[in-house]
Amino acid sequence: MAVDTATPGAVLGTPRPNTPRARRYLAPLLLPAVILLALLSIYPFVWLIYMSFHAVGLAPGAPSEFVGLDNWQRMFTDSQYWASWGVLARYSVVSMVLEVGLGTLLAILLNRSKHEKLLITVLLMPMMMAPVVAGLLWQYLYNGTFGWYFWGLRSVGLLDEGTILGSADTALWAIVAVDVWEWTPLVALIVLSGLKLVPQDQLEASWMDGAGPVRSFFQVALPSIKGSLMIAILLRFMDNIRIIDHFIALTGGGPANSTKVLPLYLYEQSFSFFELGYGASIALTLLLVTILFGKLVVNRFEEREPRPSKKDEELV
Amino acid sequence: MTTNPRTGTRDDVTQVQDDRADVRGDDLLPGPAVDARDQVVRGRGSRIAGVVITAFLGLYVIWTLVPFYIMITSSFKASDAAFALPPEGDWGGAVSQLFVFSPTTEHYRGLFAQGEFERYFTNSVVAAVASAVISVVFGTTAAYAISRGRFRGKRDLYFWIISTRMAPVVAVTVPLYAIFKNFALLNTLPALILAYTVFNLPFAIWILKGFFDSVSYEIEEAYMVDGHSRWQALWKIIPLVAPGLAAVVVLCILLAWNDFIFAAVMGGEAAKTLPVATQGLKSASGIEWGQIMAAGVVTVAPMLLLGIVIRKYMVQGLTMGAVKQ
Structure with missing residues (x-):
């Protein structure tokens, strides 16, 4: 240092x-x-x-049987495995776009608000909620008989038939909404911290030149908060792979596998069917992706701190 | 506090930001000082903008709080009231149903009447606190060593520590399940405590390192010149990172408390925690929504209180220290 x-x-x-x-x-x-x-x-x-590389024995003391590449071969030919990557990608991209868009807007407005502290306290609240409880709560809100959000969507005419979680067209987006509800504030607070570092004199100059608020934002503020945005995006992607509690509480992967993201498929294979060997193969591919993302995150972090120089290391 | 490890000129940076905060008006967008703005956006336009902003923030607060409101009120409503909805489109009826009801504690009494819910609560407390204490004790010494030491492979050590924290929970559960089964640890609290430590220890090291970085080495040095050993010097600077320690303890408790996967897979009935118990109310003999909402309140309320206590460090913790407050 x-x-x-x-x-x-x-x-x-x-x-x-x-x-x-x-x-x-x-x-x-x-x-x-x-x-x-x-x-x-x-x-x-x-x-x-x-x-x-094994078929893992389940009974106490049961030996595991070496099966070579069977698990791996099965994984690469398993259509649900690849479909689940697709669901995960769709889910992550859509929730990320919504969270970053909404979160950035919120951050800009918070930065200008007299009530910044109070608003931040409110925004922190959803993040304190156990994700599985959040999932159950939203399942209640979406419920097709007595859910308030179901009632609201019907009342404004946005939902014609079926239930929100019962239809393969809407279930995934309903879970996206829960993710947006719980984690947009995190993105907003990260971006807000970036906005605090925006050089005010440059913004003033931009305003003086007659650039409107939108152009000033893109020309002056955005370059300064790029780093914060990147961290927010990466952390949200990581968490979408890490945490599947919303899915377990809300749909369990259904209907018709439309919400079966890969970590949920892994959970099901390992702990519903107890295919632990196969689960291990899937887990390793998930870990690999996580490590790649992790590398990106750490590089971002380190941009804010000096790398230990060669000279320092040689001192040892 | 904002620190700048690159230059070590924390105080100056903070000062500059404070000045800026004074200049910053209560206006739209990351804009310039108030007087410069007035030349661009004139009176009426900015008033409309102000109304739009207030409306957006107001709507966002409502969107954030409505689920909390419905959870809390439903937990106090008799089952028939909680399940009743007005006819579609009857907004007046909706308002009266949302706000007017005679509260009952039957769901809370029902939860605790089974005699098991207190035990689940205790399990949650024990698992979360034990894992937090282990993580902070080991994490403090390691964070101090990483902050002060220079050694080969430090960056790799860093990366390993942080990538452990970022591993997918299910992917970690698969081998831990097999290992704990071999050691006959399944369905015990120690299994959960160890599992939470997988994520909490790297988290504690990572965040506390940031706090130690912001303590000047000269302070320890002064103690060592006075004849204290390094261990004593570390002990002496602990008060300086005490806010960090408190924040890390709370955040470790939060992570463990809110976990579902580990406890569902490895806790069994003996080490069942609140989130698992709450989800369990769903499958047992129909869905007891009133009790689920009550259990949700019991699960969430302590964390809300803790979160408000360490509000200042919450963002720093939730972003793995990427954002310093």
Whole structure:
């Protein structure tokens, strides 16, 4: 860190953070957490690879049978596997577009509002709700007999027949709405933090030149909040892969598999049919995509912090 | 507080932003100072814009709060009242039905009458708090070491830690289920505590590192010059990151408390938590919507309270520290 290099530790004769003496202190601080995390993440990861080549025995003590590439072959020829990627992509793209559009608009207005603090408190509320509870609550609102949102949609004439969750045409978008309800505020708050850094003098200059609010936004504000927007988009994509509680509560994948996103298909294979070996193969492909996304996210984070320079690393 | 690790000139940056906040008026869009704006948008136009903005924000607040309102009121309505809807298009009837009803606590009494719901609540508390404490204790020392140390492979260590946090919950559940089965840990609280630690420990390390980065090394150095050991120096600066510790504890509790998948797969009946119990009300002998709403209130209320307490750090935590408040 640049901050650390500036400290005059060596001059005072105390251990600087990068000396061998300092490392003796740092290792015992670091290692317990690293070992615990390794046990909880690398060990299961190795297991996952092992499982993907086996038909996993379910009875206590039952051995797993080596099946070679069977699970993998099955996955690549499984049409539902690929269809579920499609559902996940459609779901993620649509909810992301809505959340980013609405969230950016909200952020701009919040930034100008006298009641910013109060509004942020309100916006935080949906994010505190357990996703499965949010799913159940919305299932109640969508219910075709006594759901208020169902009643509202019928009353304004937007829904002619069928129920919201019972139709393959509407079920996925109904879950998108829940995601938008719960997580648009997160996007808004990330973008808001970016807006706070927009250079005001440039905006003023843009206004003086006669550019309207919309043009000023695209010319001056947008470049400044690009980084925040990118983080928001990536985090939302990651969470769409991570969390399937809304789907479990609202539809369980139906009707006619129209809401069966890939993580939900994985859940079903592993814990409804107990095809744990096959589940492991699917899980590994999901993890691979997550790691790629994770790399993008981390690169974004690091743009806000200096990379440790080569010189620093050589000091060790 | 806004920190700038690149230059270390936090105070200056904060100062500049404060100045800017003063200049910023209460007007539309990330616009310039008020006087410059008036030349562009004149009186009437800006008043209309103001009305539109207020209306949009008002509608958004309503959209956000209506589900909460319906959840809370339905949990206090007798079943026949909660299930009754006015005829389609009868908006007046809707308003009276939404706001006028005689409250009853029958659903809450029904929940706790089974005698099991208190246990689910306790399970949720134990699993969430234990995982949060483990994560913060191990996370604090590791975050300190990563913040202060320079060693080869630090970036790879970083990436490994954060990617663990971002792994899909179901993908992690598959191997953990098999492992916990081998160790006969299925359907126990320790299984849940360990599972939550998979996500909470990297989260704690990641966020706390940011807090340690914002504490100047010179403070520890001063203690060490005075003859304190490094461990003592770390102990001495803990108060400086205390707000961070509190925020991380709450956010770890929030993540564990709100989990469904781990508890549904590995908790069983013995370690059933509130979200699983709430979802369980759906399949057991028909759907008890009144009780589901009551269970939802019981599940959500504590987290709302905690969230408001650490409101300031909430965004930072939910964005993995990408946004510093």
